[in-house]
Amino acid sequence: MLGTFNRTLRAALKQAQPQLLSGFRSSQLSWRHMMQIRACAAGSATFQTLEDCLVLNYGGTPMRLNYLWLRDHCRSPSSYNSGTNQRDLDTASIDLNIRPDHTTVQDGHLVLTWPGGHVSKYGLSWLAENSYEAKQQSTVQPRVLWNSDIYKNANAPSAKWDTFMSSDEEVKTFLQNYLLYGIAFVDDVPATVEATEAVTQRVSLIRETTYGRMWSFTSDFSRGDSAYSQLALDRHTDTSYFQEPCGIQVFHCLRHEGTGGRTLLVDGFYAAEKVRQQSPESFELLARVPIRHEYIETSDNHQNHMTGIGPVLNVYPWNNEMSLIRYNNYDRSVINTIPHDLVQRWYVAHRELTAELRRPENELWVKLTPGKVIFIDNWRVMHGRESFTGLRQLCGCYLTRDDVLSSARCFGLQA
Numbered sequence: 362m363l364g365t366f367n368r369t370l371r372a373a374l375k376q377a378q379p380q381l382l383s384g385f386r387s388s389q390l391s392w393r394h395m396m397q398i399r400a401c402a403a404g405s406a407t408f409q410t411l412e413d414c415l416v417l418n419y420g421g422t423p424m425r426l427n428y429l430w431l432r433d434h435c436r437s438p439s440s441y442n443s444g445t446n447q448r449d450l451d452t453a454s455i456d457l458n459i460r461p462d463h464t465t466v467q468d469g470h471l472v473l474t475w476p477g478g479h480v481s482k483y484g485l486s487w488l489a490e491n492s493y494e495a496k497q498q499s500t501v502q503p504r505v506l507w508n509s510d511i512y513k514n515a516n517a518p519s520a521k522w523d524t525f526m527s528s529d530e531e532v533k534t535f536l537q538n539y540l541l542y543g544i545a546f547v548d549d550v551p552a553t554v555e556a557t558e559a560v561t562q563r564v565s566l567i568r569e570t571t572y573g574r575m576w577s578f579t580s581d582f583s584r585g586d587s588a589y590s591q592l593a594l595d596r597h598t599d600t601s602y603f604q605e606p607c608g609i610q611v612f613h614c615l616r617h618e619g620t621g622g623r624t625l626l627v628d629g630f631y632a633a634e635k636v637r638q639q640s641p642e643s644f645e646l647l648a649r650v651p652i653r654h655e656y657i658e659t660s661d662n663h664q665n666h667m668t669g670i671g672p673v674l675n676v677y678p679w680n681n682e683m684s685l686i687r688y689n690n691y692d693r694s695v696i697n698t699i700p701h702d703l704v705q706r707w708y709v710a711h712r713e714l715t716a717e718l719r720r721p722e723n724e725l726w727v728k729l730t731p732g733k734v735i736f737i738d739n740w741r742v743m744h745g746r747e748s749f750t751g752l753r754q755l756c757g758c759y760l761t762r763d764d765v766l767s768s769a770r771c772f773g774l775q776a
């Protein structure tokens with residue numbers, strides 16, 4: 362009889378809220394809790410208290426809010442220090458089976474009274490912004506994915522040294538472009554290492570690596586890497602052999618007396634999205650299978666052995682948005698992390714991605730000249746270069762990704 366009741370109630374609820382109970386088995390709803398299912402209307406918000414969560418309907422999307430999560434995210438002064446923006450509650454002290462004694466919606470807030478009397482209030486719009494369902498439907502970082510034509514037609518403006526150094530508005534516009542396209546330029550910068558460093562200090566901290574803090578290099582083979590030659594370099598991301606590859610690459614060509622040496626830029630996310638559309642199983646494989654990259658240098662002056670492990674494509678699991686591409690065929694190490702029955706398919710998937718990355722229409726070629734500083738999102742945009750002759754001096758640095766994104770967020774940009 363109870364089973365019949367559950368089924369009937371479930372059917373009624375399902376009719377009212379088609380998505381609400383999907384994936385929910387009737388056996389999970391006990392008689393006691395079914396009796397507790399209440400729908401309370403308060404303004405535009407309604408809620409139901411189910412056995413394992415509170416379902417809040419507000420702003421069009423039903424949110425399933427776990428009770429433990431709700432207690433953990435209480436913003437009352439005894440649970441959360443709004444001065445330091447830090448939790449003041451020992452999460453481990455919350456009863457894992459906690460349920461509110463009383464639930465209501467009042468003045469734009471969900472109000473819960475917990476056993477023992479503690480009251481938690483959550484702004485409805487705060488919940489709508491911070492729920493899993495909201496994050497699933499939104500992007501972490503809005504981007505314009507590009508091929509050469511798309512980028513050129515966008516006419517993204519370059520910042521100018523003078524204004525960049527004095528105006529925060531100019532830095533904000535610059536960062537907005539950087540976030541959207543994964544590349545951004547500052548022009549008219551004095552052709553010195555010091556001025557290049559000063560430009561980077563407007564947005565971030567420098568990430569010191571084995572190559573130094575600010576580096577300035579020519580084709581003198583001073584390091585055991587093909588970058589220090591006159592050879593062409595195919596598209597790649599740098600420091601793929603770091604467990605966390607450097608977030609941003611900055612280049613400034615201080616002088617070049619010779620031919621060639623243009624810079625190649627390719628939007629890795631644009632290419633990856635093409636693979637996702639055309640060949641979802643290949644995308645999946647590249648996103649799931651970790652491989653290794655390695656940097657081994659054994660000269661008298663420099664001894665290094667770095668290893669970075671991770672998949673070629675990285676996505677945020679809750680919304681499948683691309684977060685990082687790690688692609689460097691020079692520095693890719695021995696493949697021994699892929700089981701026998703997947704190796705062939707992995708190579709096919711890698712070939713599909715490479716074919717997209719190599720489409721001529723996806724290549725943006727720029728000649729870096731003294732004065733023009735480029736910032737490249739090294740988690741997204743690949744760079745390479747044409748072979749060259751003559752003396753060519755390139756300076757630059759890596760920036761810490763966290764600090765660039767922090768600067769952007771402090772300007773109110775979504776990153």
Ligand SMILES: C[N+](C)(C)CCCC[C@H](N)C(=O)O
Pocket residue numbers: 572576578586587588597598599600601689691692
């Ligand atoms: C940029 N700078 C010349 C300093 C370093 C070059 C590192 C090149 C290396 N193969 C990589 O892809 O990480």
Ligand SMILES: O=C(O)CCC(=O)C(=O)O
Pocket residue numbers: 588594599622623624744745746755
């Ligand atoms: O020389 C260049 O233009 C680029 C060098 C490069 O690709 C690198 O340092 O990673």
